[in-house]
Amino acid sequence: MTIKHWLRAAAVASVALTSAAALADEQYFPLQSYRVGPYAAGGTGFFGGFIDYLNLINTRDGGVNGVKLTWSEGETQYEVERGVEVYERLKNNPGVAAWNPLSVGIAYAMIDRITKDKVPLITINHGRTDSTDGRVFPYVFPLLLNPYSETSGIVNYLAGREGGIEKLKGKKIVVLYHGSPYGKETIPIYDLLAKQFGFEVQQIEVPHPGNEQQAQWLTIRRAKPDYVVLRGWGVMNPVALKTAQKTGFPADHIVGNVWSNSEEDVRPAGDAAKGYVAITTQASGADYPVVQEIIKTVYDANKGNLQDKARIGSVYHNLGIVNGILNVEAIRIAQAKFGKRTLTGDEVRWGFENLRLDEARVAALGAKGLFHSINVTCANHEGDGRVTFQQWDGQKWKVVSDWIAPDWKLLRPIIEKSAAQYAVEHKIEPRDCAREEAADSVRKASAE
Amino acid sequence: MELADFQFFVEVLVGGLLSGVMYSLVAIGFVLIYKTSGVLNFAQGALLLFAALTFVSLVEKGLPFWAAFALTFAALTLIGIGVERAVLRPLVNQPPITLFMATLGLSYIIEGAAQLIWGTQVHALDLGIDDTPIDVAGVFISTFDLVAAGVAAAMVASLLAFFRFTRIGLAFQAVADDQFAAVAVGLRLHRVWVVVWTAAGLVALVAGLLWGARLGVQFSLSLVVLKALPVLVLGGFDSIAGAIVGGLIIGAVEKLGEVYLGPLLGGGIESWIAYAVALALLLVKPSGLFGRPSTERA
Structure with a gap:
């Protein structure tokens, strides 16, 4: 090998190392947002809240354990074919954490794709009910509430x-x-x-x-x-x-x-x-500490995503913030196992499957009263979210109930039956969650 | 039939007829343009959205009702002039399908511009018309729908008077009757087109305000054109009277069909039953109930 070749190889290696170092510091969210078209009001609120929270984590904490959060948007207008096109366009960006399309149609069209690509698909408050069964749908998470x-x-x-x-x-x-x-x-x-x-x-x-x-x-x-x-x-x-x-x-x-x-x-x-x-699943209003921090850290620095500040704390904006919290905490939990670096989609999936935020942790995140709690497991991808009811007084929503638990025991057999049918139709071998969780426990114990 | 059942039937029928008036309002905008240029203006829904969004945004900025109305109408007039200059004039003598595709493109441009200028938020529009029902012999009738019907009737009367008793209106009739003959006797076709697009803009504004007060001013307003299409097929594309009668029939058929046939057919039939009726009539009378049959020499 000539000196010229050595120099070229060294240059290539240096570029590769620099890229890897840059990659190690970033976790990427591809956003299939909809800011125009018939459902733009919901899209701007939700994706605005999500981005505001990611911005807060970057600005206040320097990212998640030093890993910067990045994102880019592709407009879908809530149309399935555009959503799939955006998926294909953005999926090869490095460090994809999870997909959050906020669209039943787009989510349905993505299930086979994300399963093949091994990246989690988050369908907060919507999506296929039977995707709650993580044994059959390992990469789909209808967080907080399924239909x-x-x-x-x-x-x-x-x-x-x-x-x-x-x-x-x-x-x-x-x-x-x-x-x-x-x-x-x-x-x-x-x-x-x-x-x-x-x-x-x-x-x-x-x-x-x-x-x-x-x-x-x-x-x-x-x-x-x-x-x-x-x-x-x-x-x-x-x-x-x-x-x-x-x-x-x-x-x-x-x-x-x-x-x-x-x-x-x-x-x-x-x-x-x-x-x-x-x-x-999430109360509206801007009084919650996390929303106040977003106002102080993000909006006061003119980095807010909503054009109209009057929408801060609205239902869709707060849903976006809660979605941000759940995504970020899943990454944090996964980092505790896999290391404080850019994670693969499959590693982030593990984070979602271990996303357990009790009321104390929710309060520590500044979201007490904003949402109740979540407890995702390998078999339960919804995570036992609680619901509350709000009444419109002509100007704003007022909460009129306690946090209410759905009848999960009654629903679980129906969900499992539907998921089992899906597994048969799609020739899926359901996972053995007990075995996976036991293996995780052993690994954790030996690490400690 | 018991009295309660009869009252319910009347209520459904009246509700359907009043809804039909709202469909007619949208359909009239199509008729005006089709009569003079033979073009099915697919951008009518986008014009309606643009008009309502502009009006409500101006009102929210503190302008009084009539000032907002006048400014919106001025904006629609500018659009009419722009369309004539930039689209119709260069495409004169092109096949109707070319002009139709041009209006299709235009609808996307107007929708996009409306959202670019005024944003994508949903707006409430309060026209000050009470919408509590009135009880007429046990039949609930919507006050808002009655007022809307009155406004529609006044608008149709105004349009008819305009086209009958003004010079430009008569020119419109001449162009509608025979475009080439009208040009041959010295009528300025381009001017007529501008006036017609402006009139269609006014119809879009009135329809946009009434539909906006019903639905909220939001993107979905542009979809109300889908309600107008079966009305046009049924009534005829070139007849204002046809748009009115077609609207009434479609409204009544939709509501009676949904209530009485819906449960037998699984519900949700409202979206297609109007098209089924229009299609059936199309097979028997292709020009619609009031439309002029087209004759072409080989």
Whole structure:
């Protein structure tokens, strides 16, 4: 080898080492955001909150144990094909931590891809219910709340309003759902819970996008239900509230699901939304220490992501912040096992599978009251999130319930059955979580 | 049929007819442009979004109602002039499909511009019209929908008067009747097109305000064009009367179909039953109920 070759090899090695050093300090989030199009209000709030939290960690802490958080965005307009295109475009960037598309359609289209690429897919508060079963869906995490838990949480809340679960017997509940796979996901579980607790349920579809609901609400008026559950999305929500008023149905007997609970859902409805109640996994408002820190550290330094500061602490913004907390803590937990460096997607997956934040840890993160807790395991990718209910007073949401636990015991066998069917259809050998957890314990003990 | 059932039927029917008026409002904007240029203006929904978003943003900045209305109308007039200069004039004598594709592109540009200028937030629009129902012999009728129907009727009357009793209106009728003959007798086609696009902008503004008050001013407003398409097929693309009658029929069919047939067919039929009715009529009368059959010499 000539001197020239040695010099060239040395130069190449030096570049490689520099790149590796740079890579070792960064963990990357590819964001399939939607800032224009019909669902831009939700997208700007959620991704704004997520980015604000990542910014806070970088600015205040210098990253996660010195590992800087980076991100870039690809616009999807909430369209599946664009979401997949963004996935293909960004997936080869180094140090991908996790995907957070906040879209049922895009998430469904990504499951096979992320499983093959071994990177976690986070579907906070949404996604496939059966992806809760981590034995079959190792890389998918419907954190905090899956659609079945949401249904159970709503039924438990209504039972509380009536004075106990037994008081639901003989009551009538109408579920007004969006005419999409997302909207239809809970049809069987409402039927099941109705049978279980003795209430009558009538489920009525609203065709997409839901800008016309006269027929549905006249049907509801004739049915004379005790409550209406609104399982809407986008424009369907304010139209539902306005049409309910038009047909004389009281707003305080309408309970919205987790995608019918934002300021954008109620403000356009004006007075018709006063008294309306909706489920949530994260409270709204800017009083929480973590939100205050974001204001002080990020917004006061003109680094805030929201164009309109009045939206700080709104439902979608706070959901983005909570999503940021969960992603960052998963990385922190994974770093404790694998080292304080850029992690692979599979290592971050392990972090999510061990994401256990009790109330004390949530308080330490400045999020006491913002969300309750989470306890993700290998088999349970939802993590036993609690829900609370908020009521719109015409200006802001007010929390009107304690943190409520869905009936996980009742739901688990249904989830496992559905996941098992998926495993058969896709020829997946379910993981042995007990064995994996035992191996982890042994490894941890020997390291200590 | 018991009284309660009959009252319910009447309520569904009246609700459907009043919804149909709202569809007609959007459809009229299409008719105006189609009559003079033979173009199905796909950008009408985007114009509606632009109008409502501009109006509500100006009101939120503190402008009084009429000032915001006037400024928005001025902006729509500028768009009308711009479209005539930049799109229609260069594409004159091109096949209708070319012009249709041009309006399709235009709709994306207008939607994008509206969001770029005014942002993507959802806005509430309060026109000061009470929306509590009134009870007429046991039948609940929406006050807002009644007012909307009144506004629609006033607008149609104004448009008819404008086209019947003004010079430019008569020119519009001449162009609608025979474009080449109109040009041959010295009518300025470009000017008529500007006026028609401006009139369509005014229709978009009124429809945008009423739909915006119903839905909130947000991107989904541009999707209300989907409600207008079966109305146009049914009533005819070149008839204002057809847009009104078509709207009423489609509204009634949608609501009665959803309530009485929906449960038998699994629900959610509202989105396609209007198109099914329009398609059935298309097979029998391709020009629609009030449309002029086209005749072409070989």
